[in-house]
Amino acid sequence: MASLSEQLLHRIRDAHTRRRLTWWERTYLPAIAQGLWITSAHFWRNLALHLAHRVGLFRHVPASVTIQYPDQLRKTEPRLRTRHRLTKRADGTPRCVACMMCETVCPARCIYIVAGEHPDPNVEKVPKSFDIDLGKCVYCGYCVEACPEDAIRMDTQRHDIAAYSRDGMWLDMKELLNPGSKKFGEPPEKFVQLSLEEFRQLPQTPDPPPPGSGLPQTP
Amino acid sequence: MLIDLWIKCIVSLLVLFGVLNFAGMQTWLERKQSALMQDRIGANRAYFTVPWWLGGAPVNVVLRKLGGLGILNALADVLKLISKEDFIPAQGDRFLHTLAPFLAVFFAVIAFAAIPVGPPIELFGRVIPLQVANVNAGLLFALALASIGVYGVILAGMVSGNNLATLGGLRAASQMLAYEIALGVSLIGTVVCFGTLDLSVIVEKQGGLLFGWLPAWGILFQPVGCLIFMTAALAETKRVPFDLPEGEPEIIGYFTEYSGMKFGAFFLTDFVEVVLVAALTTTLFFGGWQTPYLAPDGFHFPWGAFAPVSHLAYVGWGLFSFTLKVLFFIWFFMLIRWTLPRFRYDQLMHLGWKVLFPLSLLNIAITSLVVVALHG
Numbered sequence: 001m002a003s004l005s006e007q008l009l010h011r012i013r014d015a016h017t018r019r020r021l022t023w024w025e026r027t028y029l030p031a032i033a034q035g036l037w038i039t040s041a042h043f044w045r046n047l048a049l050h051l052a053h054r055v056g057l058f059r060h061v062p063a064s065v066t067i068q069y070p071d072q073l074r075k076t077e078p079r080l081r082t083r084h085r086l087t088k089r090a091d092g093t094p095r096c097v098a099c100m101m102c103e104t105v106c107p108a109r110c111i112y113i114v115a116g117e118h119p120d121p122n123v124e125k126v127p128k129s130f131d132i133d134l135g136k137c138v139y140c141g142y143c144v145e146a147c148p149e150d151a152i153r154m155d156t157q158r159h160d161i162a163a164y165s166r167d168g169m170w171l172d173m174k175e176l177l178n179p180g181s182k183k184f185g186e187p188p189e190k191f192v193q194l195s196l197e198e199f200r201q202l203p204q205t206p207d208p209p210p211p212g213s214g215l216p217q218t219p
Numbered sequence: 220m221l222i223d224l225w226i227k228c229i230v231s232l233l234v235l236f237g238v239l240n241f242a243g244m245q246t247w248l249e250r251k252q253s254a255l256m257q258d259r260i261g262a263n264r265a266y267f268t269v270p271w272w273l274g275g276a277p278v279n280v281v282l283r284k285l286g287g288l289g290i291l292n293a294l295a296d297v298l299k300l301i302s303k304e305d306f307i308p309a310q311g312d313r314f315l316h317t318l319a320p321f322l323a324v325f326f327a328v329i330a331f332a333a334i335p336v337g338p339p340i341e342l343f344g345r346v347i348p349l350q351v352a353n354v355n356a357g358l359l360f361a362l363a364l365a366s367i368g369v370y371g372v373i374l375a376g377m378v379s380g381n382n383l384a385t386l387g388g389l390r391a392a393s394q395m396l397a398y399e400i401a402l403g404v405s406l407i408g409t410v411v412c413f414g415t416l417d418l419s420v421i422v423e424k425q426g427g428l429l430f431g432w433l434p435a436w437g438i439l440f441q442p443v444g445c446l447i448f449m450t451a452a453l454a455e456t457k458r459v460p461f462d463l464p465e466g467e468p469e470i471i472g473y474f475t476e477y478s479g480m481k482f483g484a485f486f487l488t489d490f491v492e493v494v495l496v497a498a499l500t501t502t503l504f505f506g507g508w509q510t511p512y513l514a515p516d517g518f519h520f521p522w523g524a525f526a527p528v529s530h531l532a533y534v535g536w537g538l539f540s541f542t543l544k545v546l547f548f549i550w551f552f553m554l555i556r557w558t559l560p561r562f563r564y565d566q567l568m569h570l571g572w573k574v575l576f577p578l579s580l581l582n583i584a585i586t587s588l589v590v591v592a593l594h595g
Contacts, residue, residue: 064254
């Protein structure tokens with residue numbers, strides 16, 4: 001197989017010795033007719049399909065490539081990095097052991113952890129507060145890769161992140177543990193510190209759908 | 220006497236109503252047709268609800284459906300244009316700046332006066348031509364008014380106090396000059412064929428049959444003239460692929476310094492001109508309000524069948540036929556507008572002066588020779 005540079009050279013040579021257009025081609029009429037044929041074929045095909053969809057026929061043949069965004073959600077790819085969440089143990093307390101790996105590796109320095117002691121001697125530490133400033137986050141996913149406990153994931157399938165202020169971009173620990181529990185516009189509780197008992201009593205949201213299956217319905 | 224005046228008023232109001240509606244709905248057609256051609260859906264969100272004292276729920280359902288079809292976007296456009304600030308630049312001339320869009324839209328609309336939209340109707344012993352002004356040189360009238368329309372464009376460019384807008388106006392002027400000539404000369408072939416400048420006579424002469432089965436439409440006598448006319452007419456409407464006077468995305472156009480409804484008037488002018496050239500194409504080359512095989516007393520099919528048609532039905536059918544043909548050409552020009560890329564300016568001038576103009580002269584020569592040979 002010819003190398004890339006050879007292919008390019010060949011193409012440049014081709015461009016110099018390009019076939020001269022015939023008289024009929026230089027009137028542009030055949031090309032214009034061809035173009036009109038293609039576009040009008042699309043027009044009539046899509047018009048017929050739209051009308052057929054109206055009466056319930058050929059529903060499986062799409063008449064357009066449009067995804068009506070807020071009503072319809074695009075299927076996400078499995079590898080897509082979406083908004084962060086903290087995974088939970090069975091009792092609703094965070095899996096995080098406050099090892100500071102993610103905070104250390106974060107290139108945008110948007111993770112803020114305050115470590116505390118865990119009552120269970122086998123666990124040793126627990127975060128007293130865990131905050132992410134999404135306004136700074138670059139979605140590199142290093143925190144997920146650095147985590148030794150699978151405590152932080154970027155699989156909420158949420159990417160419709162909007163806020164009226166910089167504070168609105170702040171994810172506090174309650175929101176990180178239970179994505180979607182905060183209403184839009186509700187101010188974050190920065191550096192909120194909760195005891196393990198309070199963690200268990202938080203309103204628990206279900207885990208997000210598996211990667212690649214689409215987005216959860218926004219509240 | 221007074222009743223004649225009233226009849227004229229009603230006819231002209233009907234024509235004006237039709238033209239402005241066609242022009243207004245072209246914003247909808249433009250959005251939806253381009254969407255369908257590009258596998259999209261297009262405008263489908265704009266709608267409003269009315270309170271109960273205006274009809275409430277049943278009306279709202281209809282409004283929601285219309286909004287889903289994108290029709291209410293035209294209304295939203297107008298609301299937006301009317302409520303915007305009417306800005307006149309400090310270097311601009313206040314009077315002329317306001318006059319320019321009126322000139323543009325006035326001459327575009329008034330050109331419809333000469334176009335016969337249907338066969339003459341006989342009501343209460345009175346023959347009413349469905350044509351606003353029965354000008355005996357109607358073709359020249361329509362062409363002249365279509366060309367005067369460019370004054371509004373040039374004026375808009377000159378008095379905006381903006382060099383780029385002035386250049387846009389000049390581009391418009393030279394483009395119009397290049398294409399007006401081809402436009403007019405291409406029609407001389409048609410005039411030679413039909414031997415008249417009166418548009419209603421031209422339409423009547425297209426009512427016959429050729430070889431007993433082919434409708435004697437102008438395009439059969441003047442295929443090259445029709446092609447040149449349609450190309451030049453597209454340039455006349457100042458839309459893609461000949462939208463160099465406007466050139467919204469990168470080269471700045473003549474209406475840069477216009478906002479609100481004045482800009483809307485220029486926009487409307489473009490659409491009215493599309494309707495105008497569609498109506499002219501229909502009238503001159505596609506039989507106007509004539510329907511194949513339909514004579515005033517009924518359908519005479521070439522295989523000998525005959526279906527009688529009453530006079531009112533005949534007139535209604537003529538109006539319908541004309542509307543349908545105009546709609547088709549509006550659709551066709553829209554198709555061209557969304558298919559072809561814009562010409563470069565030198566290509567535009569080359570096409571106008573070196574291709575279309577000589578070609579139309581050649582067309583006249585050949586047509587004249589054939590006509591003289593046939594009629595001796």
